Amino acid sequence: xxxxxxxxxxxxxxxxxxxxxxxxxxxxxxxxxxxxxxxxxxxxxxxxxxxxxxxxxxxxxxxxxxxxxxxxxxxxxxxxxxxxxxxxxxxxxxxxxxxxxxxxxxxxxxxxxxxxxxxxxxxxxxxxxxxxxxxxxxxxxxxxxxxxxxxxxxxxxxxxxxxxxxxxxxxxxxxxxxxxxxxxxxxxxxxxxxxxxxxxxxxxxxxxxxxxxxxxxxxxxxxxxxxxxxxxxxxxxxxxxxxxxxxxxxxxxxxxxxxxxxxxxxxxxxxxxxxxxxxxxxxxxxxxxxxxxxxxxxxxxxxxxxxxxxxxxxxxxxxxxxxxxxxxxxxxxxxxxxxxxxxxxxxxxxxxxxxxxxxxxxxxxxxxxxxxxxxxxxxxxxxxxxxxxxxxxxxxxxxxxxxxxxxxxxxxxxxxxxxxxxxxxxxxxxxxxxxxxxxxxxxxxxxxxxxxxxxxxxxxxxxxxxxxxxxxxxxxxxxxxxxxxxxxxxxxxxxxxxxxxxxxxxxxxxxxxxxxxxxxxxxxxxxxxxxxxxxxxxxxxxxxxxxxxxxxxxxxxxxxxxxxxxxxxxxxxxxxxxxxxxxxxxxxxxxxxxxxxxxxxxxxxxxxxxxxxxxxxxxxxxxxx
Amino acid sequence: xxxxxxxxxxxxxxxxxxxxxxxxxxxxxxxxxxxxxxxxxxxxxxxxxxxxxxxxxxxxxxxxxxxxxxxxxxxxxxxxxxxxxxxxxxxxxxxxxxxxxxxxxxxxxxxxxxxxxxxxxxxxxxxxxxxxxxxxxxxxxxxxxxxxxxxxxxxxxxxxxxxxxxxxxxxxxxxxxxxxxxxxxxxxxxxxxxxxxxxxxxxxxxxxxxxxxxxxxxxxxxxxxxxxxxxxxxxx
Numbered sequence: 044x045x046x047x048x049x050x051x052x053x054x055x056x057x058x059x060x061x062x063x064x065x066x067x068x069x070x071x072x073x074x075x076x077x078x079x080x081x082x083x084x085x086x087x088x089x090x091x092x093x094x095x096x097x098x099x100x101x102x103x104x105x106x107x108x109x110x111x112x113x114x115x116x117x118x119x120x121x122x123x124x125x126x127x128x129x130x131x132x133x134x135x136x137x138x139x140x141x142x143x144x145x146x147x148x149x150x151x152x153x154x155x156x157x158x159x160x161x162x163x164x165x166x167x168x169x170x171x172x173x174x175x176x177x178x179x180x181x182x183x184x185x186x187x188x189x190x191x192x193x194x195x196x197x198x199x200x201x202x203x204x205x206x207x208x209x210x211x212x213x214x215x216x217x218x219x220x221x222x223x224x225x226x227x228x229x230x231x232x233x234x235x236x237x238x239x240x241x242x243x244x245x246x247x248x249x250x251x252x253x254x255x256x257x258x259x260x261x262x263x264x265x266x267x268x269x270x271x272x273x274x275x276x277x278x279x280x281x282x283x284x285x286x287x288x289x290x291x292x293x294x295x296x297x298x299x300x301x302x303x304x305x306x307x308x309x310x311x312x313x314x315x316x317x318x319x320x321x322x323x324x325x326x327x328x329x330x331x332x333x334x335x336x337x338x339x340x341x342x343x344x345x346x347x348x349x350x351x352x353x354x355x356x357x358x359x360x361x362x363x364x365x366x367x368x369x370x371x372x373x374x375x376x377x378x379x380x381x382x383x384x385x386x387x388x389x390x391x392x393x394x395x396x397x398x399x400x401x402x403x404x405x406x407x408x409x410x411x412x413x414x415x416x417x418x419x420x421x422x423x424x425x426x427x428x429x430x431x432x433x434x435x436x437x438x439x440x441x442x443x444x445x446x447x448x449x450x451x452x453x454x455x456x457x458x459x460x461x462x463x464x465x466x467x468x469x470x471x472x473x474x475x476x477x478x479x480x481x482x483x484x485x486x487x488x489x490x491x492x493x494x495x496x497x498x499x500x501x502x503x504x505x506x507x508x509x510x511x512x513x514x515x516x517x518x519x520x521x522x523x524x525x526x527x528x529x530x531x532x533x534x535x536x537x538x539x540x541x542x543x544x545x546x547x548x549x550x551x552x553x554x555x556x557x558x559x560x561x562x563x564x565x566x567x568x569x570x571x572x573x574x575x576x577x578x579x580x581x582x583x584x585x586x587x588x589x590x591x592x593x594x595x596x597x598x599x600x601x602x603x604x605x606x607x608x609x610x611x612x613x614x615x616x617x618x619x620x621x622x623x624x625x626x627x628x629x630x631x632x633x634x635x636x637x638x639x640x641x642x643x644x645x646x647x648x649x650x651x652x653x654x655x656x657x658x659x660x661x662x663x664x665x666x667x668x
Numbered sequence: 669x670x671x672x673x674x675x676x677x678x679x680x681x682x683x684x685x686x687x688x689x690x691x692x693x694x695x696x697x698x699x700x701x702x703x704x705x706x707x708x709x710x711x712x713x714x715x716x717x718x719x720x721x722x723x724x725x726x727x728x729x730x731x732x733x734x735x736x737x738x739x740x741x742x743x744x745x746x747x748x749x750x751x752x753x754x755x756x757x758x759x760x761x762x763x764x765x766x767x768x769x770x771x772x773x774x775x776x777x778x779x780x781x782x783x784x785x786x787x788x789x790x791x792x793x794x795x796x797x798x799x800x801x802x803x804x805x806x807x808x809x810x811x812x813x814x815x816x817x818x819x820x821x822x823x824x825x826x827x828x829x830x831x832x833x834x835x836x837x838x839x840x841x842x843x844x845x846x847x848x849x850x851x852x853x854x855x856x857x858x859x860x861x862x863x864x865x866x867x868x869x870x871x872x873x874x875x876x877x878x879x880x881x882x883x884x885x886x887x888x889x890x891x892x893x894x895x896x897x898x899x900x901x902x903x904x
Contacts, residue, residue, distance in 0.1 A: 205767075208770055208773065208780070211763065211767045211770055211771060212771065212774070214760075214762065214763060214767075215760045215763055215767075215771050217762070218760040218761060218762050218763065219760055219761075221722055221742070221754065222754060222758055222759070222760065223743075223760075223771070223774075224721070224722065224741065224742035224743045224746065225720060225722070225742055225743075225746055225751070225752050225754065225758070226746060226771050226772055226774045226775065226817060227743055227746035227747055227774030227775035227821075228743055228771065228774045229741065229743040229744075230743070
């Protein structure tokens, strides 16, 4: 009985912290319609700032708390709303998601700069060591503080939203932003306020959580992400359901440790929130099919088949010439870039054309590398497996999540990626160890030679690019873009939304898997660290920055991504800066959602316009914006 | 000379690269009802959106009470006395009736209690349903709730966008009686309506908007003569 009570208490405390972070998430999402992926990172930064103030600089606890919760966090939330979120209202989910992902990545980069992980930081618990005994159960003051705080916040939020004019205005803005403005409420000010409130709740969760765990940048960020699951239980709207979801998650987690057999705990425990998230997303009510909206932005032109084949051939020749000049190290970096570019092609197909956001692309890459490593030592059979296993998994995922779109699809894939990360990759590749992956063998060609392999990668990328572009021009490509534009219109025209999605998810997973096999071959081995969730997020972020809609964008982004580790090795300080820059680059997406590739295409249009007669020139320039 | 409550001078506006209004001039003097008629897609709703600050004009001038207000935010224009009842239902469906009324206190110095009292005296049916979500009201009741905003905030100019949409003819007649009484209080009103004759019956002036341009303006009787050719494309 005492064990049960003790476990329940621990679960309750953790659940309360999840509830705080989840409520913050719900508040910002409902009032601005932008899901804040950086919510956990804000909590993390708050926890570290609190450590810096109270332990690092020795300020009194009450002053540190005051500064973090009432000054830093609200300012940060308001600033994020003003700078990042405001240009995004009405933008497609792909863009809003990537921008907040950018914020997540830059906050992690910033934290790594400010608090290098080399030193261990510990936060003392509140009211250190003081306890009270309730019915044979020892309860610390810290635990009481957490529970009381969460209860207070829940009650206050509830009456704030139903009784105060500002709270009602926040809900009104969700209902009808335009009408709120017509009734004299400034929706932007309301949204800014809600972001400040959301950030404060994230900070509160971070500060309360930090003393219970070790201060670890990634760990803390991900722990707060567990609140996503709770927020989904409340359908991102309903605060009481959100709180119950959070408490259930905390309790389940705690009871699992206490009562389930060790083997089950090890497998299930780290992935529990992700299972809950996946389940909550799956059982969501079907949302209405969105009708198309007016597109004021021009898409980059798709090059003709002849043009794309010509460019591809030139690309391969250039790669061959360049490869002769590169040192072994640069050859490896370049090869990495080419592999990543190929992997990003799968995103061009899925997210660029199809508008489906996937946060688990590296999971498919990992599955591809896994199949290649386990089957047939470089034989064609291995390659086949490297395509088939991820494609089959992709199809399975597609069948499960086929009715999800936008944010919910993104969250489901995020849960899948994180669950695979902690359950599958950390085990299947050997615990923290490496799995050897052979290079594919071609008759008569020695792919063991790095330069030859580099050229092979260039050929594969070029063929893949030509293939993706060819697909875009065909009926299937048009169907994909139409699906992205207006699922409702597609459905009424007899285009099966489900089938199209199934095909594109499967194809994209297969492509990513092939990329994984080549990735493994390039390095000779893969480790679980290659496929962690954060890298998947970074991949999508960079691909979007490069331009999800263009093949050239994918190439540019991949080359930049490949340079990351090089920069980090050569200038250790700079590595984090490049994370920071990437995150900041996401700022520009509010303005040009087609990224660098889109801007290049724009430039191309402008150059083309010079050769046209004056009348047409003005027209083209006008259309190019 | 009186100052117009609302004045549009050679106004242009649109969405993205698509221009909808190609230079529209229109005046709404105080205590006057102006009916704006025209076929679908003529830009009537866009004109009201520009006048209320929801859509920003790209050229021309927008004057409210003689003050140049190009580019002002919708919420600021609301405080300046522009009140637009948007197409469909101008209410918050997921707030209760009482909470909706509390939102109306965004303009003016009204207190929540006073707002509720005045509204429920005028529309007792809303009083019976004050705790109900506004989305669960009938179409006519929702439109009453929407109109209650116009009655409370004492606007300088009232913009009504298709208030008859989806309502029974009897309810429409009630609503227009209400419009008539509001106009009698001296408020300038610009009415956009598909039921041309209903609107013309209460209007002092009328104008026809076709493809983003005013093609005819004058007294209701003058305009009515040209209505059928306007709608059937003869004048275009």
